[in-house]
Amino acid sequence: MGNVLVVGAGGVSSVAVHKMAMNPDIFGPIHLASRTKSKCDAIAASVKARFGAEVTTHALDAMDVAATVALIRQTGAEIVVNLALPYQDLVLMDACLEAGVNYLDTANYEPEDEAKFEYSWQWAYQEKFREAGLTAILGSGFDPGVTSVFATWLRKHKLKTIRQIDVLDANGGDNGQAFATNFNPEINLREVLAEARHWEGGEWKTSPAMTHKVEFDFPGVGPKNMYLMYHEELESLSTHFPEIERARFWMTFGDAYITHAKVLENVGMTRIDPVMHDGKEIIPIQFLKTLLPDPSDLGELTKGKACIGDIATGEAADGSGEKTFYIYNICDHEECYAEVGSQAVAYTTGVPAMIGAAMVLKGIWREPGVWNMEQLDPDAFMDMLNTQGLPWQVEELDGPVAF
Incomplete structure (x- = not known):
């Protein structure tokens, strides 16, 4: 068993901690910390009620490196699983280096005052972790995370090279709300409204947000409008698989979601810079977050399925020429809620976070340094997806995507 400290107490954290408790041969003791200890206590109570397992809770300001180091040493954790906000990635990596423990997160760093996310800040820690003999795993969610492992699995078992790859994320769930985000509203809206970018011909191509729309028939979900966006795995995949052209x-969005997001942007509610209101300084998007439904409260209301996966084209491993494969998972919102009290969006991120931590604790992914998921051997991770609630399928398509 491995001693683990989970930082953050949102919906993803709740899933990860529940799933850790379901795997006592790998995880234990489990510690959970957040600025708001009552949120940790609620997760711990749910875990106790469902599985009879104990989770020890702590109050922590994750931006305080000294306090985090002290808690790591107090708990004796072997790994810190960062399920807090991406603004906190670097300070938690600093704390892990000082305390001498391994690190894992689900989303790359972005500055709080700039709508920009990229891996350069975290990749700069490569030598620090290598020299310390510690492992840092970046992006162990679903996208990024599983989608990168899918690509590596295809490249290992089906394709010699990957010429082109499309990551497709469809949430066919309905929660009955006029407008609600599937995960942290602040992070979600910053991501959705950012300029779209994709990698093509050795350079980044840009386009305005939400302007390139394609209908696609998703397995288990059906036809949905999906929009071209930028996402961090594009940076790491194009870096580590240099043959990608x-x-x-x-990602799919309904018309109502797009309308709400654009209106909120147009009236300034998605601004991330401070403004004065009634003599006080506020950040509009953070105020908006307090008005919107908490994604972690929507599990019981959400019906339907999600489908996330990769379509990759490249030279076949068996020498039979160019082939295209579609590898994906279908996840049911109601089944997720029945198991761990969460909707599928949090489930598809929390389960891979647990599996990534298991890979480190079991010594399968233990190379010192900072690693993206596609750099690691995929097989054991893929096996655990099948046994831990995220079974995957792979099928050969007639040819490359036409969109």
């Missing part, structure tokens, strides 16, 4: 990311 084109890499794109697509």
Whole structure:
């Protein structure tokens, strides 16, 4: 068993901690910390009620490196699983280096005052972690995370090279709300409204947000409009698989969601810079977050399925010429809620976070340094997806995507 400290107490954290408790041969003791200890206590109570397992909770300001180091040492954790906000990635990596423990997160760093996310800040820690003999795993969610492992698995078992890859994310769930985000509203809206970028011909191509729309028939979900977006795995995949000629990311949104998001942007509610209101300084998007439904409260209301996967084209491993494969998972919102009290969006991120931590604790992914998921051997991770609630399928398509 491995001693683990989970930082953050949102919906993803709740899933990850529940799933850790379901795998006592790998995880234990489990510690959970957040600025708001009551949120940790609620997760711990749910875990106790469902599985009879104990989770020890702590109050922590994750931006305080000294306090985090002290808690790591107090708990004796072997790995810190960062399920807090991406603004906190670097300070938690600093704390892990000082305390001498391994690190894992689900989303790359972005500055709080700039709508920009990229891996350069975290990749700069490569030598620090290598020299310390510690492992840092970046992006162990679903996208990024599983989608990168899918690509590596295809490249290991089906394709010699990947010429082009499309990551497709469809949420066919309905929660009955007029407008609600599937994960942290602040992070979600910053991501959705950012300029779209994709990798093609050795350079980044840009386009305005939400302007390139394609209908696609998703397995288990049906036809949905998906939009071209930028997502962090495009950066790491195009870096670590240099043969890729084109890499794109697509996510589905309903017309009502797009309308709400654009209106909120137009009236300034998605601004991330401070403004004065009634003599006090506020950040509009953070105020908006307090008004919107908490994604972690929507599990019981959400019906339907999600489908996330990769379509990759390249030279076949068996020498039979160029082939295209579609590898994906279908996840049911109601089944997720029945198991761990969460909707599928949090489930598809929290389960891979647990599996990534398991890979480190079991010594399968233990090479010192900072690693993206596609750099690591995929097989054991893929096996655990099948046994831990995210079974995957792979099928050969007639040819490359036409969109």
